[in-house]
Amino acid sequence: MKLNIRKNTREVASFIVPKKVSYRQSIEIFDSLRVAVIVPTYKPSYLTKALVENLIQWHENVEVIVVDDSAGKSEGRFKDIFLDIATLSKKCRRVHLIKSPRNLYKSGALNFGFEYVKKLNEKRRISAVVTTDDDIVITQKTIPALVNKLYSSYYIGAACSTVRVRNKNRNLLTRLQGLEYHNFNVTKLSDNGFFKGPLVMQGMISAFKISAFIDVGGFSVENLIEDYEMTANLKKHGWSVVFVPECWAWTDVPHQFETLWRQRVRWTYWGLEVIGSYFKSLIPFIQDVIGHLAFTAMIALIALSFIIPSAISAEKSIVLALMGIVFIHFAVSYLFGIYTLKRYKDADWKDHALRLTMVPEMIYSNLISMVLLGSYLFYGFNILFEKGKRFGRFYKVGARVFSKFGYLLTWGTRDLAVINMKGGENA
Amino acid sequence: MNDYGTGGAVLGAATVLPATGAVALWFADKTNLTIIYGLMAVSLFSLLISLAMIVRYVQNSRR
Numbered sequence: 001m002k003l004n005i006r007k008n009t010r011e012v013a014s015f016i017v018p019k020k021v022s023y024r025q026s027i028e029i030f031d032s033l034r035v036a037v038i039v040p041t042y043k044p045s046y047l048t049k050a051l052v053e054n055l056i057q058w059h060e061n062v063e064v065i066v067v068d069d070s071a072g073k074s075e076g077r078f079k080d081i082f083l084d085i086a087t088l089s090k091k092c093r094r095v096h097l098i099k100s101p102r103n104l105y106k107s108g109a110l111n112f113g114f115e116y117v118k119k120l121n122e123k124r125r126i127s128a129v130v131t132t133d134d135d136i137v138i139t140q141k142t143i144p145a146l147v148n149k150l151y152s153s154y155y156i157g158a159a160c161s162t163v164r165v166r167n168k169n170r171n172l173l174t175r176l177q178g179l180e181y182h183n184f185n186v187t188k189l190s191d192n193g194f195f196k197g198p199l200v201m202q203g204m205i206s207a208f209k210i211s212a213f214i215d216v217g218g219f220s221v222e223n224l225i226e227d228y229e230m231t232a233n234l235k236k237h238g239w240s241v242v243f244v245p246e247c248w249a250w251t252d253v254p255h256q257f258e259t260l261w262r263q264r265v266r267w268t269y270w271g272l273e274v275i276g277s278y279f280k281s282l283i284p285f286i287q288d289v290i291g292h293l294a295f296t297a298m299i300a301l302i303a304l305s306f307i308i309p310s311a312i313s314a315e316k317s318i319v320l321a322l323m324g325i326v327f328i329h330f331a332v333s334y335l336f337g338i339y340t341l342k343r344y345k346d347a348d349w350k351d352h353a354l355r356l357t358m359v360p361e362m363i364y365s366n367l368i369s370m371v372l373l374g375s376y377l378f379y380g381f382n383i384l385f386e387k388g389k390r391f392g393r394f395y396k397v398g399a400r401v402f403s404k405f406g407y408l409l410t411w412g413t414r415d416l417a418v419i420n421m422k423g424g425e426n427a
Numbered sequence: 428m429n430d431y432g433t434g435g436a437v438l439g440a441a442t443v444l445p446a447t448g449a450v451a452l453w454f455a456d457k458t459n460l461t462i463i464y465g466l467m468a469v470s471l472f473s474l475l476i477s478l479a480m481i482v483r484y485v486q487n488s489r490r
Contacts, residue, residue: 015479015483016479016482016483017482017483017486018483018486018487020490186484187480189484189487189488190480190481190483190484190487191483192483192487193483193487194483290476294469294472294473294476297465297469298466298469298470298473301462301465301466301469302466304459304462305458305459305462305466308459308462314458314459314460314463318460318463318464318467319458319463321467322463322466322467322470325467325470325471325474326470328474329470329473329474329477332474332477332478332481333477336477336481336484340484343488
């Protein structure tokens with residue numbers, strides 16, 4: 001393998017000097033392209049209908065593909081919304097309502113929608129594919145800004161938006177998640193031009209070049225955080241990804257701790273699965289590896305400090321030096337957190353108070369870190385027992401214990417049915 | 428309190444937990460010196476990661 005020193009030096013240098021991800025900053029190409037928006041939905045809401053209506057009203061070059069993933073089991077208000085969308089598709093030939101043969105879960109439904117886009121591509125030349133959740137709110141500028149950025153460089157395969165929390169003011173938990181999502185946006189902006197870009201093009205709304213989508217072969221149905229897996233796969237195939245700060249989308253976050261816990265179990269456990277799947281190539285998730293290494297090393301050392309006591313006390317000056325580093329890190333993070341609030345569009349005085357007082361965010365962060373600790377154990381458990389293929393009886397007992405704490409190989413926030421990993425269907 | 432992670436996977440790990448850990452050690456008498464050096468190395472590494480992220484954030488914000 002030929003080692004390109006200049007290229008690798010630039011990659012490493014991007015750790016502190018990010019590469020320019022866009023070569024044509026002011027490109028306005030959206031209107032000249034045809035774009036397909038895939039909206040997979042299981043239980044549609046009035047937001048789904050509003051999203052479809054807005055998209056066809058705002059953009060004449062957009063085809064909207066709504067994937068009904070309810071397997072014909074929708075009832076009541078869900079059925080009414082599907083009927084409304086069907087009526088809309090009869091009025092406007094740019095709205096396409098297609099039904100998946102069975103409940104395919106999100107990644108399967110997205111792939112099903114993409115197969116339809118490929119057929120559509122034969123008649124109407126599609127350049128970009130946008131995938132969205134069915135409960136998001138966007139502005140008229142959201143999709144044009146995403147697509148323009150996507151085409152600002154040959155190397156960019158995907159672009160994602162700033163995530164804003166619609167129900168932030170509902171309770172303390174949603175408010176803390178609002179601050180957390182703001183942190184995600186800050187991290188994503190930092191990661192533009194760092195190696196191949198931010199860690200995750202979030203599933204809520206992201207745009208892909210159709211060539212990139214075909215290149216990686218679509219979403220993996222074997223992973224329940226399809227967005228992270230897709231981003232890693234794109235990077236592995238040589239594509240860069242980019243975060244578009246001026247492009248906004250709103251979503252609802254869990255307002256109950258139990259739902260949040262299950263969501264985070266899914267994120268953390270399946271995040272480890274992604275790393276396991278692409279272990280040989282480090283670049284797709286270098287940020288995550290750094291984080292996991294720091295975290296596990298810290299936990300291991302703290303645990304060891306209680307297991308291996310010393311006969312003599314460490315010099316006070318050494319302990320003070322350690323405390324000094326920790327304090328500087330803490331102070332830097334705290335001040336940076338306050339500084340970035342100026343970019344938090346939805347912040348009110350309560351958000352400022354939460355960040356300034358520190359304690360609520362600190363408790364929240366530690367609780368979420370507990371989810372990760374459990375995911376390490378659950379991941380190790382599943383490797384040891386090969387997800388039940390080995391020592392089946394013991395696996396069942398262990399799986400039952402893990403399930404008591406919310407650790408399941410399932411969607412988590414949708415239902416508790418066990419997934420048939422090959423088909424993505426409810427078993 | 429920003430950190431790396433899969434949309435929150437390692438949230439707080441490199442910032443909050445070191446602080447918690449250091450406080451725990453402060454009260455834990457007679458900690459092994461090697462462990463203290465290890466903690467110092469990891470904390471320093473975390474600090475550098477955070478500083479690099481802040482530098483990149485400032486640069487990308489101005490672009």
